[in-house]
Amino acid sequence: MRDFQFPGRSPVLATEGMCATSHPLAAQAAIRILQDGGNAVDAAIAGAVLLGFAEPQSCGIGGDCFVLLKPAGDDRIVALNGSGRAPAGLSAAALRDRGLAAIGTESIESVTVPGAVDALCRLSEDWGRVGMAASLAPAIHYAEAGVPVAPRVAFDWPEAETRLSGAARGFYLDQGKALCVGQVFRSPGQAEVLRRIASEGRAGFYSGEVAEDMVASLKAAGGSHTLEDFAATACAYTDPVSGSYRDHDLVEHPPNGQGATAILMLNILSHFDLPSLDPLGAARAHLEAEATRLAYDARDRFIADPDHTSRLGHMLAPETAAGLAALIDPSRAMDRVTERTEAVHRDTVYITVVDRDRMAVSLIYSTYWGFGSGIASDRFGILFQNRGAGFTLTPGHPNEAGGGKRPMHTIIPAMLCQGGRVRMPFGVMGGAYQPTGHARFVTNHLDYGMNLQAALDAPRAFAVDGSLKLERGYSPSVAAELEAMGHRVIEADEPLGGGQAIRIEDSGVLTGASDPRKDGCALGY
DSSP: OOOTTSSOOOOEEESSOEEEESSHHHHHHHHHHHHTTOOHHHHHHHHHHHHHHHSTTTOOTTSEEEEEEEOTTOOOOEEEEEOOOOOTTOBHHHHHHTTOSSOOTTSGGGOOOOOHHHHHHHHHHHHOSSOHHHHHHHHHHHHHHOEEOOHHHHHHGGGHHHHOOTHHHHHHOBTTBOOOTTOEEOOHHHHHHHHHHHHHTTHHHHSHHHHHHHHHHHHHTTOOOOHHHHHTOOOEEEOOEEEEETTEEEEEOOTTBSHHHHHHHHHHHTTSOGGGSOTTSHHHHHHHHHHHHHHHHHHHHHOOOTTTOOOHHHHHOHHHHHHHHTTOBTTBOOSOOOOOOOOOOOOOEEEEEEOTTOOEEEEEEEOSSTTTTSOBOTTTOOBOOOGGGGSBOOTTOTTBOBTTOOOOBOOOOEEEEETTEEEEEEEEESGGGHHHHHHHHHHHHHTSOOOHHHHHHSOOEEEETTEEEEOTTSOHHHHHHHHHTTOOEEEOSSOOOEEEEEEEOTTSOEEEEEOTTSSOEEEEO
């Protein structure tokens, strides 16, 4: 039990339904859908799409999503890949011929075709109860009426001043300046797009005037995108991947998401006695940092478009983790492992919903970097993602850029199971940090007995780009001890990620938690 004399929040308890996400208006909209007869899918769609206007720096209909779904009355887990593909005209060889070594995060080549709308429409049709029109109604309302900018959103917004270009500056800035806390953000053009999706389904987005606006805007910026690229967009059901840890199974979305990285990290950490270590001590942070470096090196070698990922079994094999764990010296940092880990960014949203029938949804939704590529469509203001920056230009690499391919993705929804039953949908946001965030949350909960809220609240560390970032919750003595081990310790200049979780108890109670690093909450009824 937490000390009620200190700041903090308690887990939220309810019995009929629960939503946990990063903005209270989205959580409220999801709960209202449940109370009005919708199920977890209907509610998750409502909350997620609304987040595109409550947190426009993080997500939107120009982005992608991944979903894990537990049907009502059934403990199987369905995975849905809602990530878009590169336009057919993208060529790594042509980019190399131009002297490029990577795809820039604000370049037109970074724009992949949005996949989220197709996936959400498919999810609603196959698993929802009330239909897309009902699920989109809250987002349509807030896109028109506006959403006051929340504190964390205002913290993130200033990067838009340098990253946005062209029409996007008019849609997402106020006379060239970032919006501040309490200013109201509106997007009437996207409200119109959502009305068309509500009445026409995916065709309202991937064909007709909306698609024409997107393609014309991308072509004007130098893109090779075509109407055929948009029309061909299709989500895909697939089988999740999983790994065991402390009598539980961590279930993740398969490639092109990086969920296997979190499983590999836990497999590595299982070779050490974490429960005997101080959860906020140097020894635990050191082991996690070393496991991060090794697991991310594997990620960057193997994870790519599902049709090009060939060594997933090797990455998940127990003997692979055992071999990597043997490379870790518990008292000394290894020489830096080669890694292609992008800079930490904070721009993704996650939502989880559990309904009265115990359908559970774990959904993550993003335009990648803050305000995506910085490019928006001229008429409707749809902000395009820059997921193509996740490709490599290395010849022959599984994740080499190419027309029609899906890039390696950072966003990963998760579920934790025990005894064949789904116990907890959860997710941790934060770009490259996410696998480390999953591993830390799981070990906080299972190894250290922290409740869900405490497991999200606890300070975080992240080994990235040759440094070990520590949030300010770590003591100076821990930082000094890590430096003595050979780590280059730096103070994190921003919060590391965010997260939400809902635990389904045998008693019938739902326990929800939401990360204080964001503006959101868990709500139940």
